[in-house]
Amino acid sequence: GQNIDQPTEMTATEGAIVQINCTYQTSGFNGLFWYQQHAGEAPTFLSYNVLDGLEEKGRFSSFLSRSKGYSYLLLKELQMKDSASYLCAALDSNYQLIWGAGTKLIIKP
Amino acid sequence: DGGITQSPKYLFRKEGQNVTLSCEQNLNHDAMYWYRQDPGQGLRLIYYSQIVNDFQKGDIAEGYSVSREKKESFPLTVTSAQKNPTAFYLCASSMGTPDKADEQYFGPGTRLTVT
Numbered sequence: 043g044q045n046i047d048q049p050t051e052m053t054a055t056e057g058a059i060v061q062i063n064c065t066y067q068t069s070g071f072n073g074l075f076w077y078q079q080h081a082g083e084a085p086t087f088l089s090y091n092v093l094d095g096l097e098e099k100g101r102f103s104s105f106l107s108r109s110k111g112y113s114y115l116l117l118k119e120l121q122m123k124d125s126a127s128y129l130c131a132a133l134d135s136n137y138q139l140i141w142g143a144g145t146k147l148i149i150k151p
Numbered sequence: 152d153g154g155i156t157q158s159p160k161y162l163f164r165k166e167g168q169n170v171t172l173s174c175e176q177n178l179n180h181d182a183m184y185w186y187r188q189d190p191g192q193g194l195r196l197i198y199y200s201q202i203v204n205d206f207q208k209g210d211i212a213e214g215y216s217v218s219r220e221k222k223e224s225f226p227l228t229v230t231s232a233q234k235n236p237t238a239f240y241l242c243a244s245s246m247g248t249p250d251k252a253d254e255q256y257f258g259p260g261t262r263l264t265v266t
Contacts, residue, residue, distance in 0.1 A: 073252045084257035141193035
């Protein structure tokens with residue numbers, strides 16, 4: 043079956059760096075998305091990776107290894123507003139999105 | 152200002168009643184989606200539509216119905232046949248380019264409570 047795994051919850055300190063991991067098993071693969079979702083709000087797009095490697099976008103970077111079925115989202119210089127859930131989603135061979143349950147990130151001062 | 156609107160934000164219904172959630176977009180997107188989000192679970196696809204007057208069932212379509220009479224609108228009806236309808240419902244849209252990884256844009260969601 044198709045499956046996405048990511049940690050349920052993580053805690054980090056303001057100003058620090060945190061890495062949120064995601065592993066996926068899908069029927070075919072056409073890329074991986076990361077979304078941010080604040081409590082009670084809509085998910086918003088953060089990144090898309092389809093090739094191996096690291097893509098940097100300001101304080102956020104996303105990494106993909108297709109051979110390992112693995113991705114991570116790296117958040118630097120953490121701010122209190124980064125407290126949110128981070129959703130990993132993989133595109134299968136039919137271009138259908140398979141969603142993980144999300145990682146709730148708690149930032150402490 | 153382009154975007155997706157969902158209304159209402161909170162909805163309360165008695166068991167046994169059908170209820171329709173609205174979703175409108177002015178992004179000129181071809182594809183639209185309905186998801187259900189429950190605590191501790193990923194987004195689950197209810198229905199999706201890639202073009203006007205056409206839609207397909209997602210993973211959990213039982214107890215739900217949709218229509219796509221206009222490009223801008225994709226209402227979802229939660230029927231009394233849905234066994235556990237209390238949830239957060241999210242509508243999304245994308246350009247819908249065939250065989251392409253399009254980013255999905257989400258509405259603010261409707262939290263439905265059925266008692």
